[in-house]
Amino acid sequence: MSEHESSDTGGTPRGPAAHEQPQPQHGAEVSTGTGSGSGSETGTSTSTGAAADAGAAKAVEAPGVPDAAIPELVIISGMSGAGRSTAAKCLEDLGWFVVDNLPPALIPTMVELGARSQGNVARIAVVVDVRGRRFFDNLRQSLADLEAKNVTRRIVFLESSDEALVRRFESVRRPHPLQGDGRIVDGIAAERELLRELRGDADLVIDTSSLNVHELRAKMDAQFAGEEEPELRATVMSFGFKYGLPVDADLVVDMRFLPNPHWVPELRPFTGLNEEVSNYVFSQPSAKEFLDRYTELLQLIAAGYRREGKRYVTIAVGCTGGKHRSVATSEKLAARLAAQGVETVVVHRDMGRE
Numbered sequence: 001m002s003e004h005e006s007s008d009t010g011g012t013p014r015g016p017a018a019h020e021q022p023q024p025q026h027g028a029e030v031s032t033g034t035g036s037g038s039g040s041e042t043g044t045s046t047s048t049g050a051a052a053d054a055g056a057a058k059a060v061e062a063p064g065v066p067d068a069a070i071p072e073l074v075i076i077s078g079m080s081g082a083g084r085s086t087a088a089k090c091l092e093d094l095g096w097f098v099v100d101n102l103p104p105a106l107i108p109t110m111v112e113l114g115a116r117s118q119g120n121v122a123r124i125a126v127v128v129d130v131r132g133r134r135f136f137d138n139l140r141q142s143l144a145d146l147e148a149k150n151v152t153r154r155i156v157f158l159e160s161s162d163e164a165l166v167r168r169f170e171s172v173r174r175p176h177p178l179q180g181d182g183r184i185v186d187g188i189a190a191e192r193e194l195l196r197e198l199r200g201d202a203d204l205v206i207d208t209s210s211l212n213v214h215e216l217r218a219k220m221d222a223q224f225a226g227e228e229e230p231e232l233r234a235t236v237m238s239f240g241f242k243y244g245l246p247v248d249a250d251l252v253v254d255m256r257f258l259p260n261p262h263w264v265p266e267l268r269p270f271t272g273l274n275e276e277v278s279n280y281v282f283s284q285p286s287a288k289e290f291l292d293r294y295t296e297l298l299q300l301i302a303a304g305y306r307r308e309g310k311r312y313v314t315i316a317v318g319c320t321g322g323k324h325r326s327v328a329t330s331e332k333l334a335a336r337l338a339a340q341g342v343e344t345v346v347v348h349r350d351m352g353r354e
Contacts, residue, residue, distance in 0.1 A: 070151055071097075071114035074125045074224075075107070077198055078158030079191060080177055081168040083208045083216050084127055087158060090220040091125045100127040104139035111151055130177050130191055139198070154311065157195075157202035159247055161209040162188055204312040207248040210349070222345045223312065232302050233343045235314045238272070238330040240322025240350040249316035251301070253294065255325040258284050262324060271351055272327025281328040291329070295336045302342065322350030 074096070076087050085100070092098040099110060107126055114121040128139060146153050160168075162185060169176055169184050176187030178194075199205065204223060208216055223233055239246055241256070261267040261277050270277050282288055298315075305313060317333065319325035327348055334344045 069115050069119060070149070071111060071117075071121055072123045073107070073111055073146065073151055073153040074123075075128055075153060075155045076125055076158070077128045077155065077195065077202075078206075079160055079165060079188070079195070080129060081165045082158035082160040083206075083211070083213075084129060084158050086213055086216050087156060087206075087220050088125060088127050090217045091123075091224060094221070094224055096123045096125045096224075097121045098125045098127070101129060102126050104128055104142045107139075107142045108145045108149075111146065130194060143201075154203040155198065155201055157199050157205045159199070159205055159207045159209075161207075161247070164209040203310060205248040205314070207246060209247075219345075232305060232310075233312050233345075234334075234337050235312075235345045235347060236330045236334040236337070237314060237316050237347045237349055238322055238326035238351065239316055239318050240326070240353070241318050241320060243322060243350050243353065245318075246314070246316045246349065248314050250313045251315045253315065253317045253329070255317060255319045255329050258287055258319075258325050260320065260324065262321070267324070270324075271348075272324050272329070272331065273348075273351075277324055278328040278331070281325055282332070287329075291332055291336070295333070295340075298337065299340065321354050322348070323352075323354055327351055 074091065076084050076091075078084055088098050088100060097114065102110060107128075110124060110126065114124050143153070165176075165188050166184050176184045176191070178190040179187030206216070206219055211219070219235075222235075237246055237249070241254075245252065258281060261270075261280050264280065267274075267277050267280060272278060272281065282291075302313070305311075315333070317326045317330045330346055330348065334346045337344045
């Protein structure tokens with residue numbers, strides 16, 4: 001049982017060292033641990049309910065606090081069982097102040113407290129999920145309040161297939177938070193509908209259907225471990241169409257218009273990481289021309305993403321089996337993007353499945 005398959009159905013606040021913590025108001029509880037340190041953990045107090053309504057209209061107002069002191073904010077959400085807790089623990093290990101299951105109405109208050117910490121809390125991550133469903137409607141207002149105060153915020157959404165989620169809930173023998181008297185799939189469907197709009201607003205969508213804990217942590221590290229925030233980060237993912245489209249793809253490229261090395265006996269056992277396969281793919285007259293023109297198109301798209309404040313893009317490059325053409329093209333495309341100053345991660349989703 002992987003960690004991100006099971007840990008989302010419980011909740012624990014987490015944060016940096018105690019002397020660096022802002023003290024939350026209205027009854028929200030946070031722990032004093034750092035990273036995966038020891039110590040007892042406590043779920044968010046249910047006493048936040050009445051106070052949350054009183055704080056819902058509060059924006060981030062910290063008189064006398066310079067804008068530079070306002071902490072950076074990441075909101076982690078997504079499907080129950082998709083890995084929210086693992087993503088939160090990863091940010092905690094990177095030095096973020098993490099609060100699990102904070103009512104959305106209290107997010108502006110949390111940011112305000114961080115702004116008053118004299119720089120001790122520069123980065124805050126908040127996990128928002130359907131366990132606090134009676135507070136969930138306040139999230140839209142809280143995001144509007146933060147935007148009005150020019151708070152830098154990003155939304156990370158953890159996605160997974162229905163099949164993977166059902167398997168994870170069955171493995172831990174726990175009900176889905178929204179299934180009620182129905183089945184697990186009923187709870188999943190209700191949650192997808194509830195989170196649909198938030199998913200559309202997400203800056204980063206990560207599909208964990210085929211990821212283990214370590215792979216999810218590697219994705220989070222790749223996005224958040226840098227000392228300085230780059231203008232744009234890209235994930236270039238090769239995949240096989242016969243295994244399905246990646247659900248977290250922003251852009252999809254189909255390389256099946258090129259001859260398939262699978263039908264070349266001496267190349268069939270190898271992958272697109274092999275130099276001979278890559279040379280074969282890009283010896284085709286249209287391959288290099290496609291790469292040149294698509295790179296130019298990505299420059300135009302990247303400029304638009306930056307203007308709109310989008311910092312992450314996942315480019316899915318597909319061929320039939322995800323072994324030869326898509327892998328070779330992904331490597332070349334990633335190298336082009338890196339040369340243009342775009343921080344790039346390469347993932348070969350289906351390589352090795354054949």
